[in-house]
Amino acid sequence: MTALPPRFRDWFATRGWTVHPHQVDMLERADDPALLLIAPTGGGKTLAGFLPTLVELAEGGHEGLHTLYVSPLKALAADIKRNLLAPVAEMGLPIRIEDRTGDTTPTQRRRQRADPPHILLTTPESLALLLSYEDAPRIFAGLSRVVVDEIHALAENKRGDQLMLALSRLQALRPGLRRVGLSATVDDPPAIAAYLARHPDPCPILYADPGPPPDIAMIETDAAPPWSGGGGKYAIPAVLDLVRRHKTTLIFHNTRAQAEIFFHELWLQNEEGLPIGIHHGSLAREQRQRVEAAMIAGELRAIVCTGTLDLGIDWGDVDLIVQIGAPKHVKRLVQRIGRANHRYNAPSKAIVVPANRFEVVECVAALAAVREGDLDGTPRGPGPRDVLCQHIAICVASGPFTADALYDEVTTTGAYADLTRGSFDACLDFVATGGYALRAYDQWQRLVERDGLWQLRDPRGALRIRQNIGTIMDTDLLKVRLRHNRGGAPLGEVEEGFAATLTPGETFLMGGQVVRYESLREMVVEVTRRADREPRIATYIGMKFGTSIQLSERILRMFGQEDWPELPQATREWLHLQRARSKLPEPDRLLIESFPHEGREHTCIYGFAGRNAMQTIGLLLTARMEEAGLHPMGFVATDYATLIWGLDPITDPAPLLDGENLRDAFETWLAGNAVMKRTFKQSAVISGLIDRQTRGARKTGKQATFSADILYDTLRKYDPGHLLLDITKEEALKGLVDFGRIEDMLARTRGRIDHLRLKRITPLSAPLFLEAGRVPVDGAATERLLAEEAERLMGAAGLSIDTAAEPRRWRVPT
Amino acid sequence: MNSCDITLAGQSLRALGSGALHWPEKALLVVSDLHLGKAERLARRGGAILPPYETRDTLLRLEADIRATDPARIICLGDSLDDDAARAGIGPAEIETIDAMQCGRDWIWITGNHDPAPRDLGGRVAEEAVLGPLGFRHIAGDRVPEISGHYHPKARLALGGRVVSRRCFLHDANRIIMPAYGTYTGGLDWTASPLADLMHLGACAVLTGQRPCKVPVPRPAPPSTTARRATRRHAV
Structure with a gap:
């Protein structure tokens, strides 16, 4: 007291x-x-x-x-x-x-x-x-x-x-x-x-006193939001007008790529030259600091930003929050609104700008949820064991410990309170020896136990442990730098996968500038400030939020209405159009649409089961399509639907969605898909199996990096009971897979499937085409496309494929 | 077995999806950069403790290729062991597998830069080998036509919005550079400088995988001539 x-x-x-x-x-x-x-x-x-x-x-x-x-x-x-x-x-x-x-x-x-x-x-x-x-x-x-x-x-x-x-x-x-x-x-x-x-x-x-309820509304624009798209470009004149009428505005986007495009478009229309900056996690630190300094000095009227500005930073007089794109979580929306107006006891002011018509529906539902104080959340699972493995390594770097004492200590942590001694010992064994069934090189193990005290075999091992501390994954980012400025400040970072798809001469947006890709040098993307083409959109490791299931249920209920007077005219028409062209999803039926688009067959399943479950449905169905020889190529999942594309059409989805079959497929599937590999890679780095890729070590010439995919395949083949596979499964189940919800969806619809074969893309499916987070299916379609692409490239290069004279010997692999 | 044909100095060779090269006329199978004992070396040097199964996996894949092609000769093009000390990490079961594969076959270990070639694993050790018009050595040199390893080329292709990365054979009129065969062996980008300098115009890559296929090696694009000032954005 x-x-x-x-x-x-x-x-x-x-x-x-x-x-x-x-x-x-x-x-x-x-x-x-x-x-x-x-x-x-x-x-x-x-x-x-x-x-x-x-x-x-x-x-x-x-x-x-x-x-x-x-x-x-x-x-x-x-x-x-x-x-x-x-x-x-x-x-x-x-x-x-x-x-x-x-x-x-x-x-x-x-x-x-x-x-x-x-x-x-x-x-x-x-x-x-x-x-x-x-x-x-x-x-x-x-x-x-x-x-x-x-x-x-x-x-x-x-x-x-x-x-x-x-x-x-x-x-x-x-x-x-x-x-x-x-x-x-x-x-x-x-x-x-x-x-x-x-x-x-x-x-x-x-x-604390929560203060007055926030003043929050949906934007009113002259132009109707587009059917699809995530940028909110249509609303730029209205947003500029809001910036003009307020002191300082924060303009939030859900992804970095969207922030970049919006900033670019905003400047094209900013005729008065209002001082507006951009801030997101992929920009170089120097550039972020300049924006932060300008913000504190009150020199900026608006900042286009993402989650990096999301947490309680108190930067002067922000009097308006603009949220572009649907606020995927009601909770997140409320927290962002809290960012505005740091004067206690004055209502926070926020404007939500839905980027497309689907998001209008989502926004209306979210605003209703905010008014009713209906926050959403998902329960946490048990503490992740890959983090525990890292913690054990950190402890041993600091000094010897007894297993008993460390176990007692770890279980005082809420998330690890239920950790069994067996689980703890398995993690300790993993850190000490790798934990393999084959005790191959035990004389080289990392930790040894002497007189009951666990310690490093070689004290120099502490350095490697320290270099690998952390659970944030940024291993796949490449720095972007201006050519001839190698010592200079980088412009920012892009995903390695995006960099690999660039061809010299292509342009993309980076920090609000259009830059031209020149080359990849020692894992640095070299660019020049010459823009001679329409820019492509860089992809960044995204803040990707899943809409809560509570919000999904609200939306599904809204779809059941005869008409939607609470929605803007354009969105009302869009829903009516979907009803006329196809159907609107119903709570007790499962709507599936199939249509060709841009040379690929597409199928859209409106399961409304939440992103995790819809992602799992994508993984399961593509696995079953692969078996059926339908050549699936990939899918993308949102909270409402899964869109699958491939080379061949689905004619009857019912057997693919049969509950029994799905459950059988689940176990076999769980082993070999891209999401599991991605999860494995993260857990492998966090647990210390493979080194975090430090920037200095990532020179192309050095084969210092291991393909996590190969390690995953090797473990599955020779050591299927290994701890890290178990951790991967647990983490994937926690984050990405939700079979329970799939069962709920199947129970709710009980085989009442409406499969519509349509000639073209439907209004409701259009937004899915712009979703980030497409998951590739690496199966027979890859091999078929690879062969086609090889033929095309050889032809274009004026080279003949030897098979023209002597056909390739194809045989089914045994 | 799926394969893709490569012609070098008039000889018909078959690049296998596994990363091995088969010369049917001479009943020869060539593999490169097995790097046996790589995981053991890393552990010994205080690095990562990787799953200790890669030596077994590499040998089992080689055994499958030998079963499918039944060669009279086998050339391992160097860096068969990950380093001098790696020999100690190869267990009795692996040695038995190697013995069985060597039985009745002429087996040549070419010396590499990581290892002096295994002297007590059966077979013969040589710095290089010549068969017909073709030379076989670890690192590419001037005496063409030749087949070499060492660089572990790896191709990357953008396929409709995704990137496929595969180990690959590189070949032009003078040489073939083999992909690494070892399960844990990494790769060097096919356009990176030593490879780009070694391969002449018109070089092709054969991508390993279920259905090996041939693609032209991309050349670095000439610098843009239509330089135009980028629309400068307000950058604070």
């Missing part, structure tokens, strides 16, 4: 501020071992988290680190530092505050380890790195509190799991450590509380 000291009261008074009730609560409960605060942005959330620290440190005399602050974003750490330095300076508090992220210089890092500040602001990855040092116990010697900011965002992915394991380590070093979580509005606060606290400690939840 701590009261606000006079010095602090005076400071609040000179600022003209009153202390928020939740800030007082936080101070009063400062001694609780764990505490979760749920507050809207602008509610003084950060100060509430730090107030107990400032009060405890105000009298001086504390030696070493006192409070560790962890946030998901580097930018957030820097931002919080700025905000904390003000009260500390104004009250003359004897407190040293520093941040430590991937951007901190090596000199500063060394100094921080030798002489830690009172408050250290950092990210989960930088914390994990600190814990891997032999002197970790000394670095954290004085640690008393840890503040986890934006915990709702961390809880969504493996970065949060890594952080919570790190906290279990810290707690072992400092048993009295108190944990505080700061969260935006979430659907299930007790789940976040259990996630934060040391298991089985209780974790009280404090709620």
Whole structure:
């Protein structure tokens, strides 16, 4: 129980501020071992988290680190530092505050380890790195509190799991450590509380006044939204008008590619030359920092951005949020709206711009959900074991441990509370020996057990462990640089797969510029500023959000209406057109459309089962089509539908969708598909089986990288019971596969399939053609296309294929 | 067995989908860069602990090719072992497999840059071999026509929006450069500099896989002549 000291009261008074009730609560409960605060942005959330620290440190005399602050974003750490330095300076508090992220210089890092500040602001990855040092116990010697900011965002992915394991380590070093979580509005606060606290400690939840409901509406435009497309280009005049009428506008996009296109189009129409910038995670740091600086200085009227600006960064006077494209999650929409208008107790203002007519429906449903306070969420599964493997490696890099002690420590983490000793031992064995059924080179194992203590066989192994810390996957990005400027700043990054499809001379958008692809040199994409063609759209590793199932159900109910007076005219007509041309999906029937388009046969299944399940349906059906010789080539899934394309048409989908057959196919399928391989690759890197590809090591000439696909195939063939295959299956089931929901869908429709053979693409299916995240099916169609392409290329090059004289000997492989 | 024909110095050769080269007239099978013991070497040097099955897998694939082509001669074009010490990591079961494959066949280990060629794994060791008009060595040189390995060429093709990456044979009028046969052996992009300099205009690649097929090797495009200033965007 701590009261606000006079010095602090005076400071609040000179600022003209009153202390928020939740800030007082936080101070009063400062001694609780764990505490979760749920507050809207602008509610003084950060100060509430730090107030107990400032009060405890105000009298001086504390030696070493006192409070560790962890946030998901580097930018957030820097931002919080700025905000904390003000009260500390104004009250003359004897407190040293520093941040430590991937951007901190090596000199500063060394100094921080030798002489830690009172408050250290950092990210989960930088914390994990600190814990891997032999002197970790000394670095954290004085640690008393840890503040986890934006915990709702961390809880969504493996970065949060890594952080919570790190906290279990810290707690072992400092048993009295108190944990505080700061969260935006979430659907299930007790789940976040259990996630934060040391298991089985209780974790009280404090709620700040949520403030007035947000002022949120759908945009009104003269032009109708297009049938398909994700850019929101039609709305640019209306958006420019909004920018003109507000002080600072944040224009959010769901993907980086869309942000790039929109920014490009916006500038073509920005006749007044309003200062507008672009900010997303694929841009080079230097460029992002320029935009951030301009934003803080109040020089920008608008920023086109993606999720990198999504988390509580407090950048001046944002008075309007524009969301382009459907807000896939209601929760995310609410959080983004919170970004606007940091004045407490004034309603946040947001405008939603649906990019196409399907999204109009989605927006109307989402707005209704926001009004009803109907947040959506998905329960978390058990803690991922690939992250645990990395954590074990981090622990051993720091010093020897006993398996018993580490197991006890790990299971104090909420997500790992149910981890069995057997599972833990398997992970330890994997880190130590690779965990293979064939004990081939045990004399070279990584860890050895001596006198009950696990330690590195070769202490130099610690370096490799440190280089591979982290759970963020960015291995497939290539830097883009201007030619003749090799020492200069890169423009940004593109996906390796995209770079590989470029031919010299093609152009694409990067950071708002049109650039021309020249060559790929030592894994750097070299470009020039010459644009002589229409730009193609670069693809980036995307923020791809799935619409919640709750939203899907709302939409399906809307489709059942006779008419839709709540929708704009164009969208109403679009739905009527779909009803006339084909049908609208119904809750108790399964609509399937088949039609040819651009030389490929397409089939669209409107399952409305959520993205995970629709993705699984895509994987299962293409596997079964491959068996049936229908040459499927790929598919894409949204929350509502799966679109499959291939060389041959589906004439009768009923047997493909038969429940029994599907379930049988599920097990066999699970082994060999692209999604599993992608998941395997991620788990292989996180668990430490293969090295994270560092930029320096990615020279084309060095064959330093392993094909994760080959390792996956090898394990399946020779060691099918291997831990990493088990982890891959679990992670894929968690993230991408949802067979339970498929069963629900089959039960709901009970074989009532409406299969329509149509001559062309239907209104409702059109948006699917622009979905990101197409999954290729690597089967007989690839071989057929490869042969066709080879023939075409040979012909074009004026070369004859030898088979013209002597036919190739084809034989069915045995 | 699916294959694709390559003619070199008037000789008819067959590139197999597995990455082996078959010369029916001479009953010869050529494989390159087996890199046996690669996983063991990485573990020994404190690197990744990869699944220890690649030596077995490489040999089983070779056994299948030998069964299908029944050659009288086999040439391993160098880097058969991943390094000098890799021999120690090859177990009795693998040695038995090698013995069985060598039985009744002339087996030549060409020395590579990673290994001096295995001296106690049966067969003969040579720096290079000549058969008919063709020379066989590890690294491509000036004495053509020749067949070599070492570079592990790998092709990348964009196919309707996706990229297919495959190990490949490269060939022109003078030489064939073989793909790596070892299961864990990586690849060098077919347009990367040592390969681009070695192969002459009109070079083709035969992609490995279920149905090996031939494509022309792309040449670096000449720089654009229609240089036009890009529409500069406001960049803050």
